[in-house]
Amino acid sequence: VDSSSNGPQASQSIPWPPHPQADASDSTLVGIDIGGTKIAAAAITPGGRILGRAQVATADCASYEAFVQALIALVGRVLDAAGRESRTLAGIGLGCPGPLDPEHGTVHDPYTLPLPDGADIVTPLRRRYGVPVVLEVDTFAAALGEHWLGAGAGHELVACVMIGTGIGCGLVRNGKVARGARGAYPEIGHHVIDPAGPPCYCGARGCWEALASGTAIGRAGQEAAASGRSSRLRELAGGRADAVTSEMVFRASREGDGAAQQIVARAAEATAIGVHNIVHFLAPDAIVLGGGVMQHYDLFAPAIEQVLARITMVPRQGISVARAQLGPDAGLVGAARCAALALQEGRTGHS
Numbered sequence: 302v303d304s305s306s307n308g309p310q311a312s313q314s315i316p317w318p319p320h321p322q323a324d325a326s327d328s329t330l331v332g333i334d335i336g337g338t339k340i341a342a343a344a345i346t347p348g349g350r351i352l353g354r355a356q357v358a359t360a361d362c363a364s365y366e367a368f369v370q371a372l373i374a375l376v377g378r379v380l381d382a383a384g385r386e387s388r389t390l391a392g393i394g395l396g397c398p399g400p401l402d403p404e405h406g407t408v409h410d411p412y413t414l415p416l417p418d419g420a421d422i423v424t425p426l427r428r429r430y431g432v433p434v435v436l437e438v439d440t441f442a443a444a445l446g447e448h449w450l451g452a453g454a455g456h457e458l459v460a461c462v463m464i465g466t467g468i469g470c471g472l473v474r475n476g477k478v479a480r481g482a483r484g485a486y487p488e489i490g491h492h493v494i495d496p497a498g499p500p501c502y503c504g505a506r507g508c509w510e511a512l513a514s515g516t517a518i519g520r521a522g523q524e525a526a527a528s529g530r531s532s533r534l535r536e537l538a539g540g541r542a543d544a545v546t547s548e549m550v551f552r553a554s555r556e557g558d559g560a561a562q563q564i565v566a567r568a569a570e571a572t573a574i575g576v577h578n579i580v581h582f583l584a585p586d587a588i589v590l591g592g593g594v595m596q597h598y599d600l601f602a603p604a605i606e607q608v609l610a611r612i613t614m615v616p617r618q619g620i621s622v623a624r625a626q627l628g629p630d631a632g633l634v635g636a637a638r639c640a641a642l643a644l645q646e647g648r649t650g651h652s
């Protein structure tokens with residue numbers, strides 16, 4: 302029952318030492334996806350089925366203490382929603398925007414979260430629930446989720462690019478999160494695609510994120526509305542050029558607005574170059590493209606397919622480039638999968 306509807310990977314049971322009092326058959330994982338707008342949580346079976354959900358607005362967690370209390374409460378709420386007793390809880394996985402230190406469970410100078418530098422969001426949960434709690438960068442958790450149950454299933458080396466407000470890219474190799482040296486995370490969203498491109502907050506110019514993220518597309522739309530190149534964008538934004546969003550740019554583009562089509566074409570070209578670069582420096586067998594902007598995958602696919610057709614230096618047969626399948630659930634199930642892997646490997650955090 303648990304696994305039949307979730308694709309080929311889900312039928313494999315995950316062996317791990319269950320919580321001492323828990324029957325293996327009712328073990329429950331909790332995945333938590335921490336974002337700048339909301340913190341979403343779900344109770345998930347070892348086979349990847351979501352049993353219950355809860356969420357809270359990040360703005361309602363305005364201090365470290367409130368943040369930690371909200372995480373603790375979310376675990377209880379999703380267990381309730383799932384109809385599972387807390388004794389069945391086997392592990393908790395947290396996906397969170399970086400930079401963070403997964404070994405120490407700390408978050409460092411987050412741009413979008415109300416947390417101080419070095420905030421430990423793992424230990425309070427571990428103390429409260431007495432189960433392993435693991436922390437992972439959100440895009441890497443999402444990549445693990447897509448590898449487990451989504452578009453990356455069955456692949457050896459998966460690059461999962463999440464294009465939304467920003468661009469993050471998680472890597473999974475042989476079913477595990479693949480980091481760089483000394484546990485550092487690669488930042489593929491900040492590889493430079495156009496050195497003459499717009500400045501990025503990271504200090505470089507023309508990063509992928511500065512060219513193709515929802516923020517970049519929205520900003521280009523604002524400029525087109527302000528300069529009079531697109532009266533349709535100004536109209537969609539109620540006459541206020543600075544209120545143009547990426548969604549309005551996509552809508553105007555589909556309606557045939559020339560300026561909006563140029564903006565989308567530029568973002569698609571940057572994304573195709575990004576995919577080209579990933580293929581050449583990683584030689585992956587799967588590239589998964591997700592995030593809010595990829596709801597318009599059809600507008601990006603032709604540019605990406607053109608680039609793939611020209612690849613000669615690495616074997617292009619067998620490279621799957623596909624839209625993410627799990628949507629916003631990728632981070633939730635991936636975070637739970639992080640906890641399952643920690644249990645499987647005996648990384649319980651209590652040693």
Ligand SMILES: [Zn+2]
Pocket residue numbers: 490491501502503504505508510511
């Ligand atoms: Zn950058």
